[in-house]
Structures are given as structure tokens and as C-alpha cells.
Amino acid sequence: MPYSKLSKGFLEALRSIVGPQHVLCGTQITEDYQRDELAEDLFCPEAVVVPESTEQVSQLLQWAFEHNVPVTTRGSGTGLCGGSVAVEGGIVLSTARMNQILEVDQQNLMAVVQPGVILMEFQKFVEDQGLFYPPDPGEKTATLGGNVSTNAGGMRAVKYGVTRDYVIGLEAVLADGTVIETGGKVVKNSSGYSLNHLLIGSEGTLAVITKLTLKLLPKPEKQISLLVPFPSLREAIETVPRILAAKVVPTAIEFLQREVLEAAEKYLGKQFPDSSAPAYLLLTFYGQNVVELESVYEKTAHVCLDAGAIDVLIANSPDRQESIWQTRGAFLEALKAMSALEEVDVVVPPSEIAAFVQFTKDLEAELEARILSFGHAGDGNLHVYILQDELPKDEWQRRAHQAMDAMYARAKQLRGQVSGEHGIGYAKRPYLRSSLGAAQMQLMRGIKDVFDPKGILNPGKVWSPSAADSVKLEESNWMH
Ligand SMILES: Cc1cc2nc3c(=O)[nH]c(=O)nc-3n(C[C@H](O)[C@H](O)[C@H](O)COP(=O)(O)OP(=O)(O)OC[C@H]3O[C@@H](n4cnc5c(N)ncnc54)[C@H](O)[C@@H]3O)c2cc1C
Secondary structure, eight states, X not given: OOOOOOOHHHHHHHHHHHOGGGEEOGGGSOGGGGXXXXXXXXXXXXXXXXXXXXXXXXXXXXXXXXXXXXXXXXXXSOOSSSTTSOTTOSEEEEOTTOOOEXXXXXXXXXEEEOTTOBHHHHHHHHHTTTEEOXXXXXXXXXXXXXXXXXXXXXXXXXXXXXXGGGEEEEEEEOTTSOEEEEEOSOSOOOSSSOHHHHHTTOTTSSOEEEEEEEEOEEOOSEEEEEEEEESSHHHHHHHHXXXXXXXXXXXXXXXXXXXXXXXXXXXXTSOOSOOOSSEEEEEEEEESSHHHHHHHHHHHHHHHHHTTXXXXXXXXXXXXXXXXXXXXXXXXXXXXXXXXXXXXXXXXXXXXXXXHHHHHHHHHHHHTSOEEEEEEGGGTEEEEEEEOTTSOHHHHHHHHHXXXXXXXXXXXXXXXXXXXXXXXXXXXXHHHHHXXXXXXXXXXXXXXXXXXXXXXXXTTSTTSOOHHHXXXXXXXXXXX
């Protein structure tokens, strides 16, 4: 059934639910609401609504279900695959006003929050109370609801896992307005299918998440970072499985190449402690005391030097560590400032990461388009960028799609997955379908139909076709 367009009467209904000042339409809908950080195309919703409670979300969905109007939920819009844009029009539901930290439960080491709480504010809030929320994706202005809906990863996944590992309960509103609670303040749970885990990473296609119960840990007292220069990128990356095999568990292992480092130095206007080597590993260790940390970083330093590292630089003061990690955190923005780019966020087994990076280097030479990468070497999740530089747009897009087809196919051969942490949105749909195959896509479709029989929740994302997607399909060889 075709979706309904928002009439004047419809807008009045929305205003009566959330209050007139919390419904935006026409020129009030700025460009920010029409794109996310993928920033490829603009999709203007017919209205933006900003509810402040679960009850209002429930009323909005009940109304949208009845009138067959698409609803796309939006956190901070920092996603990198077009997840929060309204590709089929209708309503964008912003969680900006649902931004309360409702409880920090010191006895159970848990917190209960609304979905619009900003990640960095939450991290600071719990750390001030001696607690720790481990998921640490690079973009700290994202919302916790967005993090859960994309199953965000980040730097600390090597030791602590990803967002999914810290979500023990959710409150969510289904497409017809029904409110459900999954999981809760329980450490263990074997009570039937885990709808909690189904909703995590579902990118707003199954329900709108309105409350989160999150697991916390005691805050680690000490941390130290190692910056390890290598004579080549290959040697740096090939060292990672050797570190993991040595049974030390760093909190983070990132790989950096000089070209990206120099772009970040230029972007931030400040110097990195060392940028003379072609490539680096950057490692961080968290622990409760210095003795514990010393033994693991000494062991790691030996592994790195045995593997051909030029040196091992230790950053143990908070300022120095902050400065190094701030530079790492600026990589994406630095590349964006340099050129238009297409992104690939594949994940492969950590032992295959060197093979994958070499593959991208071979592609770079073959396609004559600059391909740069950086990423979470310790967990096998790479961020690879195909830069436009001086190429005409059409030609760059042709080469970029060729490169992406080849990279996703290679990731599959290496038993990897399409997305390690950014999700599928609309941009990566064709690749998901090819990677998972018909049987799994059919199961996903069945799940979607049960949760959202009219297809009003974030249409055109993850599994379903959309107008935006069909353009990409035509350009891509992947599906042929
Ligand atoms: C510079 C930069 C660095 C980044 N680094 C990382 C990184 O290291 N790791 C990583 O994982 N990601 C990273 N990201 C991507 C992005 O920050 C994450 O995907 C983040 O989780 C998105 O959160 P958001 O609040 O911006 O969500 P949005 O972009 O607004 O939405 C993302 C998806 O979640 C859905 N959604 C949002 N809130 C809800 C809700 N309450 N209920 C249901 N669905 C909802 C949306 O519909 C959409 O599909 C980075 C992005 C940038 C720009």
C-alpha cells in the first residue's frame, strides 16, 4: 500500500500529541534533518516531530500506523550509512528531548537512560561516580539510542566488546504504538528468544527504543598507551595477531598510516608526537594498578620489537594520551576535509586484516584512485576510504563502486562481514543481501513483517528496497 502524504489535518494531529513547537515542517526542516554523516544525498521529511516521553512516542506511532505514514527515528544523525534519513518521506522522529539519565544503580552496576542521552555526557556522568561504560565509538556526540540501534563498536572492543554486550534491557514502542519491555535489570536471562538482542542493531526498522538499561563496570584506575612505529604498514598490521597470541589483552589496538596521520595533523593544526615512520600501531591498556599494566605492556613491547618495530614510545601522562587519541579520533574528519570519499566498514577475522589491507593497496594501484585506511586492528574492523581527489565525479564514483564491489567480495572470501560497526542504512543494502544470501534475508524479512506489518518503520533500510538504493544497484556489479 502506498504511504500517505502529510496533509494539514495530519500536521494538526501531530501538534496535538507533542505540542505545536515540537513539530517542524517546510522551511523549518534544515539540511541537518535531511542527511546524516554519509552526506551523500538529501531526503527531506514532511515533518520532524520531537516527543519527550514514551507515551508521546506511542501516540505518534499509533497515529502513523493508522494513517500509513513512514517514521524514521533519529538520534544525533552521526550515522555513516544513511540510517536516520527519511528516504520515503513521512516523519522524522527525533529523540533530542528524551535525554534524561534516569538512574545510576550503584548496587547492581547498571544505569537506566532515555535514548537521546549523548554518549560523552553519559560516560562522564558515570565516571564521576567511579563507574565505567566501556563502549567507545569515535563520535562522542552520538546518542545512546543511536549507539544501541547500530550496535556501535569503537576502540575498546578488543577488551570490552561492543554496545550489544552492555544492553541488558530495553523499552521500545512497536509500529502500532504498543509499548514492550525486553530484558531488564538482570545479569542472566534465558527466558525465550532474546527480543532485546533482536532490537539491538535493528536501525529503527523494528521499533522505536525509548528506554535503555545498561551494564556498567568499576572504572579502571590506570591506563597507558604505546605508540609503536614500524618500517611498513604490512609489518605493523602483521604484528597484531602476534600480540593477541601472546595472551595480552590491550583495551584498543589501532593501526595508523603516515598519510592519514599527516592529514589529521593538518586538520587539527598540531603535531603528533612522532610522524616519521610509514606506519604505527597505537595500543592502550587499562588496569587497576601500575604493576598489572607494566607486565602487559612490557610483554607487548617485546612482541612488537621482535616483529620489526622501530621503537616503542610510552605515553603515561593523561595529557599525552589525550593528545594521541584526539589525533586518532580526528582521522575521519581530516580525510573528509581533504576530499570527497566513499567508505567501507568491513570486518574480517583479526588474523586476516593484513591480507585485506594489502588487497586495498593492490586495488589502489589497479584503479588509480587513492584508497586510505585506518581502523580497529585488534578486532579486524577496517575503515577504508576511496578518495575523489582530482577525479571528475562520475569517474570517481565508477571507480569507487568497482573498488567497493571488489572489497566486499574479498571480505566475504576471508569470512568477514559487510559492516563491523556502522550498520547498513540504505547505503550498504545491496552488499548485505549478497553477503547473507537468500535464506537469511528471508528470515529477516519475516521478522520485519511480524514487527512492522505495514512497513512504516524506517522504510528503505537494512533489508527492504528503496528508490535511493535502486540507483546504487544499477551502478554496482555486485548483484549481477
Ligand atoms: C567522525 C565519526 C566517527 C565515528 N566513529 C564510530 C566508531 O568508532 N564506531 C561506531 O560504531 N560508529 C562510529 N561512527 C558512526 C556513528 O557515530 C554511530 O553509528 C552512532 O551509533 C550513531 O548514533 P546517532 O545518535 O548519531 O544515530 P543516528 O545516526 O541518528 O541513527 C542511526 C540509526 O539508529 C536509528 N535510531 C537512532 N535512535 C533510535 C531509537 N531511539 N530507536 C530506534 N532506532 C533509532 C536510526 O533510525 C538510524 O537507523 C562515527 C561517526 C562519525 C561521524
